Amino acid sequence: MGRNxxxxxxxxxxxxxxxxxxxxxxxxxxxESLRQEGGPFVVAxxxxxxxxxxxxxxxxxxxxxxxNDSFLKLTGYARDELLGQRFNFLLAPDAEPGTLAGVExxxxxSCEDSLEVPTRRKNGNAFWAALFISPVRDDSGDIVExxxxxxxxxxxxxxxxxxxxxxxxxxxxxxxxxxxxQSIVAQALRNGSNPEVVREAIESRLFALSRSHxxxxxxxxxxxxxxxxxxxxxxxxxxxxxxxERFVVTGENVRFPPKAALALGIxxxxxxxxxxxxxxxxxxxxxxRIAWTIEPASAGDRLSLRWSEENxxxxxxxxxxxxxxxxxxxxxxxxxxxxARLDYRTDGLVCTISIPAPxxxxxx
Amino acid sequence: xxxxxxGRRVLVVEDEMLVLMNIEDMLIDLGCGSVSTAATVxxxxxxxxxxxxxxxxxxxxxxxxxxxxxxxxxxxxxxxFVFSTGYGDQRLNDAYRDRPVLGKPYRNAxxxxxxxxxxxx
Numbered sequence: 001m002g003r004n005x006x007x008x009x010x011x012x013x014x015x016x017x018x019x020x021x022x023x024x025x026x027x028x029x030x031x032e033s034l035r036q037e038g039g040p041f042v043v044a045x046x047x048x049x050x051x052x053x054x055x056x057x058x059x060x061x062x063x064x065x066x067x068n069d070s071f072l073k074l075t076g077y078a079r080d081e082l083l084g085q086r087f088n089f090l091l092a093p094d095a096e097p098g099t100l101a102g103v104e105x106x107x108x109x110s111c112e113d114s115l116e117v118p119t120r121r122k123n124g125n126a127f128w129a130a131l132f133i134s135p136v137r138d139d140s141g142d143i144v145e146x147x148x149x150x151x152x153x154x155x156x157x158x159x160x161x162x163x164x165x166x167x168x169x170x171x172x173x174x175x176x177x178x179x180x181x182q183s184i185v186a187q188a189l190r191n192g193s194n195p196e197v198v199r200e201a202i203e204s205r206l207f208a209l210s211r212s213h214x215x216x217x218x219x220x221x222x223x224x225x226x227x228x229x230x231x232x233x234x235x236x237x238x239x240x241x242x243x244x245e246r247f248v249v250t251g252e253n254v255r256f257p258p259k260a261a262l263a264l265g266i267x268x269x270x271x272x273x274x275x276x277x278x279x280x281x282x283x284x285x286x287x288x289r290i291a292w293t294i295e296p297a298s299a300g301d302r303l304s305l306r307w308s309e310e311n312x313x314x315x316x317x318x319x320x321x322x323x324x325x326x327x328x329x330x331x332x333x334x335x336x337x338x339x340a341r342l343d344y345r346t347d348g349l350v351c352t353i354s355i356p357a358p359x360x361x362x363x364x
Numbered sequence: 365x366x367x368x369x370x371g372r373r374v375l376v377v378e379d380e381m382l383v384l385m386n387i388e389d390m391l392i393d394l395g396c397g398s399v400s401t402a403a404t405v406x407x408x409x410x411x412x413x414x415x416x417x418x419x420x421x422x423x424x425x426x427x428x429x430x431x432x433x434x435x436x437x438x439x440x441x442x443x444x445f446v447f448s449t450g451y452g453d454q455r456l457n458d459a460y461r462d463r464p465v466l467g468k469p470y471r472n473a474x475x476x477x478x479x480x481x482x483x484x485x
Contacts, residue, residue, distance in 0.1 A: 168451065168452075171450075171451065171452055172425075172450045172451050172452075175450040175451075175452065175467070175468045175469065176380065176383070176450045176468065178468070178469045179380075179383050179386075179450065179468040179469040180380065180382045180383060182386060182469045183382040183383055183385055183386035184382065186386050186389065187382075187385065187386070187389075190389065259379075259380070259427055263380075263381055266381075266382065326385065327381060327382070327385070330381075330385075331381030331382065331384070331385060332381065334381055334384070334401065334403055335379065335380065335381040335403055337403070337404070
């Protein structure tokens with residue numbers, strides 16, 4: 001900056017204030033002398049990436065007498081739109097009385113705290129900024145100006161909101177999972193009196209739920225493919241025991257949202273458990289075929305799935321319906337807005353499921 | 365069994381099948397006469413159109429949408445209801461701030477107490 005300030009901003013700033021009070025003139029004199037004496041410091045205030053404004057300490061409402069480029073960039077104002085404005089002009093119009101009182105207090109030289117204030121951009125949008133106000137004194141110790149720096153808290157606030165949201169979502173998921181566990185335990189106690197049977201029923205379902213959670217976690221809880229859901233549910237029964245050739249899955253890896261994937265995981269677990277206890281996997285010869293297709297329909301595409309067991313022991317329908325059939329026949333159709341039927345055919349159980357295809361399926 | 369709940373027709377709006385099964389069982393154990401279930405707002409509204417209910421249990425959040433539209437219709441018809449939520453101390457809409465809310469998971473006794481409270485003459 002030249003000593004005469006020909007290209008500097010200060011003279012422009014000064015001339016922008018058209019009606020100058022004696023105090024303002026005096027303050028400008030201070031700034032000018034500061035510029036003369038404190039050359040590098042003034043350049044620093046002008047050039048720093050920290051958004052800053054200076055206010056005249058004596059003018060009514062603490063009028064702005066300087067704003068650096070960084071501040072103009074942050075708020076979108078042109079310099080001459082700010083100069084001469086009262087300090088509170090920078091605050092959002094709907095700032096609460098508490099905020100205004102806080103700003104008032106921040107002007108006190110004894111105040112060393114920063115303040116979070118809603119700040120106004122030229123386009124009318126508000127953003128949160130951390131505001132620091134410090135006094136500038138003359139040789140005799142009188143406060144002649146204040147300078148204020150603004151730290152944009154937008155990203156910080158966004159991160160805070162994001163982490164709040166994640167915590168809320170996590171809490172929601174934990175509570176839902178606990179409620180699901182409560183139901184699994186209650187159902188097991190209802191359907192069995194032998195402690196060993198009850199324990200087994202609870203454990204196997206909790207592990208099935210846990211495998212579905214693992215699958216969804218690998219996919220960032222954005223959803224899971226139907227093949228993967230089937231694999232996760234069958235893992236402890238089929239592939240692990242070398243039975244994979246007796247277990248044939250045909251169908252695209254259609255992606256389902258997390259909630260539907262969990263429901264399907266529970267249903268496949270129940271079907272697999274039944275197959276191991278009474279059906280195709282209870283002996284050495286049976287096999288299970290799972291096949292699905294997407295079928296276009298006027299009311300939206302549907303996914304038709306068929307689970308069929310073959311070459312197992314002859315099937316007799318259960319005398320009373322247990323947890324598994326209730327989950328499949330009532331629960332699955334209910335939760336996924338479709339139908340699910342169990343057909344206890346003598347030559348093998350057949351389960352047919354018809355549910356709305358998840359959006360985007362079959363159009364890839 | 366619970367005298368106030370005995371024979372009552374209850375609507376349950378809940379979108380998770382396992383959770384729903386447990387509520388159904390709890391209500392039957394409490395002596396309720398019938399339990400109708402809905403997983404979505406539309407299903408619930410269709411049920412309310414076609415049959416009378418003495419009370420309802422509403423999960424506040426149904427797979428991303430809110431059950432307030434169901435609460436509005438129930439309130440209009442004078443059917444008492446209890447909310448449930450998995451969002452801890454979730455704040456309800458101003459219109460429903462005085463309604464009972466059960467935080468999930470809740471016990472059979474909590475459900476009985478909340479329903480008894482809204483059904484008490």
